[in-house]
Amino acid sequence: MWDWAFTLEILPALARAAVITVEVTILGFLIALTLGLALAVCRIALPWTRLPISLLVELIRSTPLLIQIFFLYFVGPSFGLTLDAMTTGVLAVGVHYATYCSEVYRAGFESVPRGQWEASVALNLGRATTLRDVIIPQAIPPVVPALGNYLVALFKETPLLSAIAVLELMQTAKIIGSQTFRYTEPITLVGLFFLAMSLVSAWAIRRVEAGINRRYRR
Amino acid sequence: MGLRALAVLLTLTLATILYLSRLEDFRIFVPGLAQGALMTLRITAAAAVLAVLAAITAGLLKLYGPAPLRWLAVAYIEVFRGTSALVQLFWLYFVLPGFGITIEAYTAAVIGIGLNIGAYGAEVVRGAVVSVARGQWEATVALNMTRAQALRRIILPQAFAAMIPPWGNLLIELLKTTALVSMITLGDLAFRAQQMNQTTMKTAQIFTLVLLVYLAMSLTVTLGMRLLERRAARGILHARAA
Numbered sequence: 001m002w003d004w005a006f007t008l009e010i011l012p013a014l015a016r017a018a019v020i021t022v023e024v025t026i027l028g029f030l031i032a033l034t035l036g037l038a039l040a041v042c043r044i045a046l047p048w049t050r051l052p053i054s055l056l057v058e059l060i061r062s063t064p065l066l067i068q069i070f071f072l073y074f075v076g077p078s079f080g081l082t083l084d085a086m087t088t089g090v091l092a093v094g095v096h097y098a099t100y101c102s103e104v105y106r107a108g109f110e111s112v113p114r115g116q117w118e119a120s121v122a123l124n125l126g127r128a129t130t131l132r133d134v135i136i137p138q139a140i141p142p143v144v145p146a147l148g149n150y151l152v153a154l155f156k157e158t159p160l161l162s163a164i165a166v167l168e169l170m171q172t173a174k175i176i177g178s179q180t181f182r183y184t185e186p187i188t189l190v191g192l193f194f195l196a197m198s199l200v201s202a203w204a205i206r207r208v209e210a211g212i213n214r215r216y217r218r
Numbered sequence: 219m220g221l222r223a224l225a226v227l228l229t230l231t232l233a234t235i236l237y238l239s240r241l242e243d244f245r246i247f248v249p250g251l252a253q254g255a256l257m258t259l260r261i262t263a264a265a266a267v268l269a270v271l272a273a274i275t276a277g278l279l280k281l282y283g284p285a286p287l288r289w290l291a292v293a294y295i296e297v298f299r300g301t302s303a304l305v306q307l308f309w310l311y312f313v314l315p316g317f318g319i320t321i322e323a324y325t326a327a328v329i330g331i332g333l334n335i336g337a338y339g340a341e342v343v344r345g346a347v348v349s350v351a352r353g354q355w356e357a358t359v360a361l362n363m364t365r366a367q368a369l370r371r372i373i374l375p376q377a378f379a380a381m382i383p384p385w386g387n388l389l390i391e392l393l394k395t396t397a398l399v400s401m402i403t404l405g406d407l408a409f410r411a412q413q414m415n416q417t418t419m420k421t422a423q424i425f426t427l428v429l430l431v432y433l434a435m436s437l438t439v440t441l442g443m444r445l446l447e448r449r450a451a452r453g454i455l456h457a458r459a460a
Contacts, residue, residue, distance in 0.1 A: 001317060058219060058227070062390065062436035063429050064397035066408055071429065074421040159304040163401060170304060183312035191301045191309055198300035 007185045010176050014189055017172035024090055024168060025155045031094025032154065033147070036101025041131065043102075044109060057099040065096050066160050073164045089161035097154045104146045108139035141216050148205035152198055159190075169193065221444055228437040235430050243423050247414055251424075254410030255431055261327050261396045261406060262435075266389060268332025273339025281344055282365070291340070298337035303395050306330045311402040327399040335392045342384045346377040379450040386443030390436050397432075407431060 039057070042049045060068070069092040076083060083091065112135050120130035159170035173186035219227070238244045272294075279291035298306065310326040321329070350373050358368035400409035411428045415421050 054219065055227075059433060062394075062440075063432040064394040064408065066397040066400070067411070067425065067428055067432060070408075070412070070415075071425045074415060075425055078422055156302045159302045160398070162304075170302070170308075174308075177312065182316075183308070184316040187305065187308050187313050191305045194302050194305060195297060195300040199296070202300075 001184065003182070003185060006180070006182060007189065010186055010189070013172055013176065014169065014186065014193070017167060017169045018193060020086075020166070021155075021158050021168040024086070024093065024158050024161060024166070025151070027090045028093035028097065028158075029151050029154055031090065032097035032101045032150070035095065035098035037105055039098065039102035040105035040109060043106065045127065045131065053102075057102060060096060060099045065092065065157055066163060068092050068096060069160060069164060085161070085164045085166045088164060089158075089166045093154055093157060093161070096157075097150055100150050100153075101147060104143050104150070105139065107146070108143035109135065111142060112138045141212050144212055145205055145209040148201070148208065152201050152205070155197065155201070156194060221441070224437060224441050224444065228434065228441060231430055231434045231437060235427070235434060238427060238430070243420065244427060246418070247420075247424055247427060250410045250414055251407065251427060251431065254405060254407035255435075257404065257406040258393075258396050258408075258435070261324070261331065261399060261404070262393050264328045265332040265335065265396070266392055268328060269335040269339055269388070269392060270385075272333055272336025273343050276336065276340035277343030277347065278369075280340065281347060282369075294333075295337045295340050298334050299341075303331065303334045304398050304401065306334055307398055307402050323399070323402050323404045326402060327396070327404055331392060331395050331399070334395065335388055338391070339385065339388055342381055342388065343377070345384075346380040347373060349380055350376045379447075382443060382447045382450050386440060386447070389439050389443065393432070393435055393439060 039053055043053050069089060072081075072083070072092050073085065073088045076088070116134055116138065117130065120134050125134070158168055161168050162171035162174060165171060169190050173183075173190045176186045177183040239248045276291040276294055279287050280295065283291060307326060307330040310321065310330045311323060314321065314326075354372055354376065355368065358372050363371070396406060397408040399406050400412060403409075405413075407428055411424050415424050418424070
């Protein structure tokens with residue numbers, strides 16, 4: 001049932017693929033973090049963007065990531081947007097999670113007391129300066145754990161990229177499976193890898209959360 | 219988003235779907251996509267029932283179960299939350315036969331997605347039960363209720379109201395996760411879309427329609443859960459908002 005020799009044989013290929021999975025995760029999350037912040041700040045700075053942005057967020061959050069990946073990959077070229085599979089995947093994952101992150105940032109902004117805005121007006125600070133130097137530094141630390149949870153969620157969604165043949169962990173496992181007719185070892189190993197990474201990151205997030213609570217207790 | 223805004227958005231989405239499905243370019247895809255949508259709904263409904271049952275069982279066992287059962291619940295929650303839904307589906311469909319257990323794609327889809335969302339739901343159940351005020355427990359002791367009675371009559375009805383908003387989010391997640399079953403050969407909406415895309419190459423039309431159909435389904439779920447939330451909060455003084 002379980003073949004250890006076969007397991008050892010496929011381990012190097014899976015390890016190489018794991019690097020791609022981690023790459024996709026990091027790049028995608030960077031997009032999610034920055035685009036999410038941009039969306040959240042936009043909603044505050046330009047009130048007229050509030051409706052279109054919340055519509056966009058609702059639209060992206062309400063439809064499956066898999067369909068969005070297909071949309072970007074297959075429909076993109078007809079609008080002159082031809083990207084390779086890896087870029088498409090990173091972009092789709094990043095934009096999808098940017099909408100989740102923007103809601104997290106929004107909660108962070110709302111948790112900053114109104115008095116901080118008023119005090120900044122009293123000190124004659126401009127809106128941009130207020131946001132950059134007063135509001136954002138107070139809004140971000142409390143939401144870091146929530147953002148961390150989305151990092152783990154994004155990481156667990158990367159196997160979807162196997163649908164457009166990005167050579168990440170899942171796709172590699174599928175290829176090994178179809179070549180050798182043995183799915184047991186590759187798929188189980190992929191599962192174990194995700195489990196291990198998720199447990200480690202959950203522990204890391206708890207540590208960070210504890211650290212933040214100690215430093216920023218209001 | 220408010221209830222009214224949601225209703226407007228849902229109406230607009232449905233109107234757009236209706237309008238598009240009458241156009242020459244889109245009409246040919248309607249029967250196939252309708253079949254796919256039906257499969258998506260069937261899997262969503264079945265998996266949702268399983269998810270709720272699994273969540274309540276695992277959530278309560280993690281809180282009050284005897285030691286071995288408690289460990290089992292914790293292991294279930296951690297394993298299903300810690301690995302990808304797609305990996306779980308593949309494992310059920312392609313790996314289990316290697317251990318002598320062969321299940322149909324549909325069964326694998328319902329079990330995989332139901333247990334995956336159920337694991338997240340277990341934490342929701344646990345959190346909601348814990349959030350019921352301590353005094354309520356003490357009052358049940360004072361009234362000489364057994365623990366089972368207290369749970370059933372006092373604690374769970376109050377926890378129920380606190381559970382609904384997070385369950386709304388989970389059901390949307392569940393609906394979106396069903397798109398993955400296309401990868402274990404089930405003919406859901408995502409599967410039909412890919413199939414028709416390969417035969418007709420009318421990519422933009424197909425995927426736009428599919429996105430709209432998913433959006434309509436999600437909005438319906440959200441709207442339904444909001445109404446349920448209102449109903450459940452009735453008669454409870456300190457119902458907690460999400």
